[in-house]
Amino acid sequence: MKSAAIRRWYIVHKWSSLIPTLFLLMLCVTGLPLIFHDEIDVLAGEDYEARLAGIPSAEGGVPLDTMLSRALADRPREVPLFMAFSPDSPLLTITTGPSPDAPGSAMTLLFFDRASGTPLGPAPTGGFMDFILQLHTDVFLGLPGMLLLGAMGLLFVVALVSGAVLYAPFMRRLDFGTLRLGRSKRTGWLDQHNLLGIVALAWMLVIGLTGAINAFADPLTDNWRNTELAAMTSAYAGAAPLSPDRYGSLDMAMAAAQAALPGRSPQFIAFPGGSYSSAHHYAVFFQGDTPLTQHLLTPALIDAQTGALTDARAMPPINQALMMSKPLHFGDYAGLPLKIIWAALTLATVWILWTGVLLWLRRRPGAVERRVAEIASGASGELA
Amino acid sequence: MMKPRRPARSLGQAFAWPLVLAISTVAGLLLGLTGDGLPDFAAWVLLASAPAALVVAWGRRQDNKK
Numbered sequence: 001m002k003s004a005a006i007r008r009w010y011i012v013h014k015w016s017s018l019i020p021t022l023f024l025l026m027l028c029v030t031g032l033p034l035i036f037h038d039e040i041d042v043l044a045g046e047d048y049e050a051r052l053a054g055i056p057s058a059e060g061g062v063p064l065d066t067m068l069s070r071a072l073a074d075r076p077r078e079v080p081l082f083m084a085f086s087p088d089s090p091l092l093t094i095t096t097g098p099s100p101d102a103p104g105s106a107m108t109l110l111f112f113d114r115a116s117g118t119p120l121g122p123a124p125t126g127g128f129m130d131f132i133l134q135l136h137t138d139v140f141l142g143l144p145g146m147l148l149l150g151a152m153g154l155l156f157v158v159a160l161v162s163g164a165v166l167y168a169p170f171m172r173r174l175d176f177g178t179l180r181l182g183r184s185k186r187t188g189w190l191d192q193h194n195l196l197g198i199v200a201l202a203w204m205l206v207i208g209l210t211g212a213i214n215a216f217a218d219p220l221t222d223n224w225r226n227t228e229l230a231a232m233t234s235a236y237a238g239a240a241p242l243s244p245d246r247y248g249s250l251d252m253a254m255a256a257a258q259a260a261l262p263g264r265s266p267q268f269i270a271f272p273g274g275s276y277s278s279a280h281h282y283a284v285f286f287q288g289d290t291p292l293t294q295h296l297l298t299p300a301l302i303d304a305q306t307g308a309l310t311d312a313r314a315m316p317p318i319n320q321a322l323m324m325s326k327p328l329h330f331g332d333y334a335g336l337p338l339k340i341i342w343a344a345l346t347l348a349t350v351w352i353l354w355t356g357v358l359l360w361l362r363r364r365p366g367a368v369e370r371r372v373a374e375i376a377s378g379a380s381g382e383l384a
Numbered sequence: 385m386m387k388p389r390r391p392a393r394s395l396g397q398a399f400a401w402p403l404v405l406a407i408s409t410v411a412g413l414l415l416g417l418t419g420d421g422l423p424d425f426a427a428w429v430l431l432a433s434a435p436a437a438l439v440v441a442w443g444r445r446q447d448n449k450k
Contacts, residue, residue, distance in 0.1 A: 168399070172392045176401040177441035195441055199434050202406035206413055291419035327417060334416035334424040341431045348438065 001169045007372045013162035017356055020152035020159070027149070027211070028350045030136040035331055035342045037129055046124050049089040054115025057092040058085035058265045061114035064250035067092060070119055071110050079244040081107060082276075084268040087287070090115035093123065100244065100273025143218055150215025156208040160201060166375055167198050174378045186362065187379045193355040200348045210325035217322055221275055224319050232301055232311040233278040241279035242272050242304055250282065252307035257284035257300035260312040264289050267297055272304045280304060295323050295333075401437070408433040 033040065041047045055061055068080055071094040081102065082095040092114040097107045111120035138145030171178075171194070179195060181188045197204075213220075230237070254266065264286035270276030277283035282304045285297040300312035315323070327333040331342035363371065412430030415423045 164402075167402070168395055171398045176398075177437070177444060179441055179445035181445050182447045196438065198402045199405055199437050199441075201402065202409035203413075203431075203434060206410070291423075292417055295417070324417075328413060334420075334427045337428040338416060338424070338431065341428065341435060344435045348435075 001376075003369075003372050003376055006166065006169055006375055007368060009162050009165045010368065010372055010375060013159060013166055014360070016155045016158040016162060017353075018360065020155045021353055021357060023149060023152040024156055025350065025353055026139075027136060027152075028346050028353070030132045032343055032346055033129065033132055034136055035339050035346070037133075038332065039336075039339075040129060044127070044129075046127075048091050048111055048120060049086060052090045052113050052115065054090040054113070056085075056087055057090050057114040058087045058267070061090055061092070062117035064254060066117060067112055067114060068094065068250055070112065070117065071096060074110060074119060075108060078108070080247075080271050081274050082268055082270055083250070085266050087265050091120075100241070100271065100279075146215045146218065150212045153208050153212030153215060157205060157212070160197075160205055160208065163197050164201055167194055170194055170375050170378050172376075172378060173380060180379075186359070189355045189358050190374070190379050193352055193359060196348045196352045196355075200345050200352070203345045204349055204352075206328055210329035213322050213325040214329055218275075220319055220322050224315060225275065225278075228313070228316055229278055229283075229299075229301075232313060233281060235310075236278060236280045239280060244272075246305055247272070248303075248305050248307045253282045253302040253304070254284060256302050256307055256309045257282075257286070257312070260300045260309050261286045261298060264298070265294075270299075277301070281310060295327050296320055297323055405434055405437055 038047075042050065064083065068083065072078065072080065075096040078096040078098055079100055080094060081097050081100070082093075084093045084095075086092070090113050092112045094110045094112065095107050096110065109123040109125070111123055112118065113120060134140055138149065141148065170190070177195060179188070179191045181191070250269065254269075257266070258264075267285050267287050270283040270285065272281055273279050276285070276299075278301065280303060281301040283299045283301055285299050287294045288296045288298070296315075298312065298314050301310040302308065303310055314320070331338055408430045412427045412433075415430065416427030417423075
């Protein structure tokens with residue numbers, strides 16, 4: 001590689017790393033406990049799923065209309081927003097709010113045992129893990145915070161690509177895995193930075209890209225609602241929004257949805273007027289029926305007043321990518337060993353960020369050419 | 385003392401191991417999504433290749449001044 005090219009890639013790598021470094025360090029530190037949120041919930045005694053016995057709420061139990069009336073009795077003057085099911089336990093959650101388009105901060109999440117119909121009270125909120133999750137998702141800034149972190153994720157991807165490009169000239173005369181820790185500190189940092197970076201590269205790319213897609217979840221969902229969903233429900237385009245007192249039977253709606261998408265497990269129902277439905281429909285989201293497609297949700301749109309099917313259509317590719325991004329980012333889809341590997345690679349990422357900061361902070365004075373020569377020679381000409 | 389200069393590696397040589405690890409990582413990530421049981425086990429083994437490479441490299445680190 002010509003030194004002019006190394007110089008260009010070096011500048012790209014430097015700025016695409018330096019700008020997001022503090023954010024990425026925060027994301028690694030907050031991401032570590034989030035990997036183990038299931039295990040932490042169990043320790044905190046907040047694991048309702050394990051305590052409830054009976055038919056999974058996605059398969060049956062007390063009628064949905066009965067469950068909803070119990071939730072609304074608990075939250076008078078509020079309207080239903082979401083009802084979510086578990087494929088493993090009788091846990092059923094119902095979200096209510098002051099209006100159909102209420103923001104997340106105004107929503108209340110209630111837990112129920114659908115097998116017995118018992119209310120379990122509001123979901124525990126405001127704990128340590130909620131704090132960590134908020135910090136990790138949007139640094140407490142809402143949508144602008146999510147978009148900011150999404151942009152940092154994209155810069156991270158640029159840093160990874162430019163770093164991989166610079167790996168080539170650096171390693172021209174070095175064996176894979178070289179760690180020269182007995183020479184100058186700088187050579188040691190360079191070797192650690194290069195080795196950890198190239199070994200964890202594929203994982204970091206996946207985490208960076210899926211994290212960035214997740215950060216753009218709200219605009220992507222809005223876009224689906226305004227285009228695809230609007231097209232599916234175009235017959236209702238001129239009608240005034242359906243008022244909550246005219247909502248029809250949920251059980252009839254579920255039966256119509258399951259007739260349209262048979263053999264699939266429902267994950268949640270979005271009520272009319274919210275982010276995931278039109279102003280006139282129950283949107284019943286079903287999981288795919290194979291392990292690979294279980295994360296891909298397909299909505300069946302049911303007229304909320306009559307209980308008749310309007311349409312059922314797969315989500316567009318970008319929204320499918322968003323749904324697949326969640327498990328790939330969280331690492332929670334293949335048991336505890338996967339989570340431990342996730343944690344190990346997160347720690348490796350922290351060390352890459354840290355050695356990168358050190359290499360920048362402790363650079364000796366001199367023009368960028370010095371750094372370029374260092375990369376081109378694999379730091380071999382360096383005097384300690 | 386300068387050691388004799390080693391011949392430069394081709395791009396393919398420099399990226400041989402990184403490519404193996406990247407393919408193993410991505411295969412592990414995707415296999416884990418395809419089901420429980422055996423696919424999960426395969427995912428763990430494939431994904432563990434990256435941390436394992438780091439352990440091996442650490443075992444071969446050069447500590448002494450040469």
